[in-house]
Amino acid sequence: MFSRHTSTLVEPEQTLPGRSERMFPVPARHRVLDAPVVTDDVPEGYEVAIFGLGCFWGAEEIYWKTPGVWSTSVGYAGGSTLNPTYDEVCSGRTNHTEAVRVVFDPKVVSYADLVKTFFEVHDPTQGFRQGNDVGTQYRSAIYFTSPEQEQVARELTAVYGAELAKRRLGEITTEIRPASETPYYYAEDAHQQYLAKNPFGYRCHANTGVKFPEVS
Known part of the structure; x- marks a missing residue:
């Protein structure tokens, strides 16, 4: 239905228009963590982190296994189309990236540690x-x-970027933007906790092999 493997973003006015409401239901409970999947309201003191690091199936699994994470979901972030579908996102005509939304307790796991994991488990170049x-x-x-x-994201990006530069592994291309600029749209039920439903399913963990350096 749609052309895939798009390698350039399109102008916002050329993106698909989408729709005013989501076309599909999202499951109520997380298959692994037994927390809400839709987390527009989070527990007091908890925080939300949103990352794009390739195929969101494997990304979500990494974070739901992280101690201190209360809930995860997969969805679409950083684009223009309203309430997009998976096929529309894959067409390259919405400007979204596959993303994982992480709700976590900062008393147990810091945002910095989540960012360090982010850099270690994919290739940001x-x-x-x-x-x-x-x-x-x-x-x-x-x-x-x-x-x-x-502040944390930019500081740690600079640290990891310097480490990759020392090893001549390329420059970081990670997009860093406020989540408030574009809504996060929850993906279809089939994609939520996909690897809990399909434990032998596809995982893409392309990475540089470089551990995050110690930060003084």
Whole structure:
């Protein structure tokens, strides 16, 4: 139905228009964590982090296994189309990237640790791809939800970027933007906790192999 493997973003006025309401239901409960999947209201003291790091199936699994994470979901972030579908995102005509939304308790796991994990488990230098997955929907992205998160994200990006530069592994292409600039849209039921339903399913963990360096 749609052309895939798009390697450039389109102008916002050329994106698909989408629709005013979501076309499909989202499951009420998380299959692994037994928390709400739709987390527009989060527990007091908890925070939300949104990351794009390639195929969202494997990305979500990494974060739901992280101690201190209360809930995860997969969805679409950073684009223009209203309430997009998976096929529309894969067409490259919505400008969204596949994303994971993480609700976490900062008393147990810090935002900095989530960002460090983000850099270690994917390759942030590949632009519009992760490994064999090619397209704008696979781009690396951090959508921060507070000024404090922005500061941490930018500082740690600089640290990891310097480490990659020392090893001549390329420049970081991660998009860093406020989450408030574009809505996060929850993906279809089939994609939520996909690897809990299909434990032998596809995981793309293209990465540089470089651990995050110690930060003094």
